Amino acid sequence: xxxxxxxxxxxxxxxxxxxxxxxxxxxxxxxxxxxxxxxxxxxxxxxxxxxxxxxxxxxxxxxxxxxxxxxxxxxxxxxxxxxxxxxxxxxxxxxxxxxxxxxxxxxxxxxxxxxxxxxxxxxxxxxxxxxxxxxxxxxxxxxxxxxxxxxxxxxxxxxxxxxxx
Amino acid sequence: xxxxxxxxxxxxxxxxxxxxxxxxxxxxxxxxxxxxxxxxxxxxxxxxxxxxxxxxxxxxxxxxxxxxxxxxxxxxxxxxxxxxxxxxxxxxxxxxxxxxxxxxxxxxxxxxxxxxxxxxxxxxxxxxxxxxxxxxxxxxxxxxxxxxxxxxxxxxxxxxxxxxxxxxxxxxxxxxxxx
Numbered sequence: 481x482x483x484x485x486x487x488x489x490x491x492x493x494x495x496x497x498x499x500x501x502x503x504x505x506x507x508x509x510x511x512x513x514x515x516x517x518x519x520x521x522x523x524x525x526x527x528x529x530x531x532x533x534x535x536x537x538x539x540x541x542x543x544x545x546x547x548x549x550x551x552x553x554x555x556x557x558x559x560x561x562x563x564x565x566x567x568x569x570x571x572x573x574x575x576x577x578x579x580x581x582x583x584x585x586x587x588x589x590x591x592x593x594x595x596x597x598x599x600x601x602x603x604x605x606x607x608x609x610x611x612x613x614x615x616x617x618x619x620x621x622x623x624x625x626x627x628x629x630x631x632x633x634x635x636x637x638x639x640x641x642x643x644x645x
Numbered sequence: 646x647x648x649x650x651x652x653x654x655x656x657x658x659x660x661x662x663x664x665x666x667x668x669x670x671x672x673x674x675x676x677x678x679x680x681x682x683x684x685x686x687x688x689x690x691x692x693x694x695x696x697x698x699x700x701x702x703x704x705x706x707x708x709x710x711x712x713x714x715x716x717x718x719x720x721x722x723x724x725x726x727x728x729x730x731x732x733x734x735x736x737x738x739x740x741x742x743x744x745x746x747x748x749x750x751x752x753x754x755x756x757x758x759x760x761x762x763x764x765x766x767x768x769x770x771x772x773x774x775x776x777x778x779x780x781x782x783x784x785x786x787x788x789x790x791x792x793x794x795x796x797x798x799x800x801x802x803x804x805x806x807x808x809x810x811x812x813x814x815x816x817x818x819x820x821x822x823x824x
Binding site: 487488489490491492494497518519522523525526527529530531532533535536537538539542543545546547549550553 | 653658659662663666667670671674675684687688691692695696755758759762763777781782784802805806809810812813814816817820
């Protein structure tokens with residue numbers, strides 16, 4: 481076995497996990513190879529040092545944060561519940577429709593034609609309102625003309641004269 | 646205890662934290678080498694634990710299940726943030742211990758080796774580092790590591806061996822430079 485092959489199984493040798501034949505070969509190599517025997521002694525030191533690493537206590541601040549996790553989650557859940565209230569469903573539906581219409585209008589390639597159509601409709605609507613207003617004006621004028629006739633006929637009607645009898 | 650946690654019994658979660666926080670925190674600290682980083686990782690792990698407790702299979706070993714959760718998170722975070730570019734905390738700050746039974750010279754030598762090994766852990770890949778931490782620092786058996794890592798026994802042994810060899814070569818090199 482050369483040094484590279486010995487290196488590969490040195491850690492297993494350290495844990496006594498090699499066959500007796502391999503063990504004999506490794507020991508033979510180690511007796512004659514300074515580099516590999518030095519590597520083995522460093523591996524022993526590493527195992528000892530790693531096993532000797534001190535465990536440290538987590539800080540009180542960290543523990544407090546860990547204890548608080550369920551409370552934190554509950555608050556988060558409450559917020560979610562609030563958002564999932566059935567009473568908010570019409571709001572979400574309206575918001576969805578608004579967004580669909582808005583995105584249809586905003587991202588439409590022929591938006592200027594849509595604008596023109598809207599303007600036309602608005603103008604038409606406005607002129608119709610103006611016409612209605614004018615008609616309403618002429619109706620009140622006509623009503624003024626016939627006011628006296630209407631009042632006389634109402635006074636003379638039997639319906640109002642019944643009490644005088 | 647797990648069942649009580651799931652039922653939301655008072656004090657059950659605190660008991661769980663008391664039982665496992667030290668183990669997880671130390672594993673995180675040994676893996677990332679930063680005290681602040683380890684605190685953040687421990688919080689992340691316990692958040693994940695709280696969220697996935699309902700998915701725990703009661704027939705499985707809880708410690709192994711939790712350590713698998715932690716290991717996966719450490720490695721994911723390592724890949725995401727590339728800790729290897731950051732320095733580890735100074736070894737003296739928290740981990741230095743004094744062997745009273747041995748001579749000051751021996752202690753000094755051991756401290757020096759520990760420092761080099763602590764700093765060299767970042768030179769190992771995340772998978773190999775995790776295997777070395779579980780085996781040589783936490784003292785787990787190869788079978789336990791295979792269960793935590795969901796790997797064949799042979800792969801675990803090979804990773805531990807490669808980790809030790811790499812660390813030994815770094816130590817050999819650094820000691821050689823000093824001589």
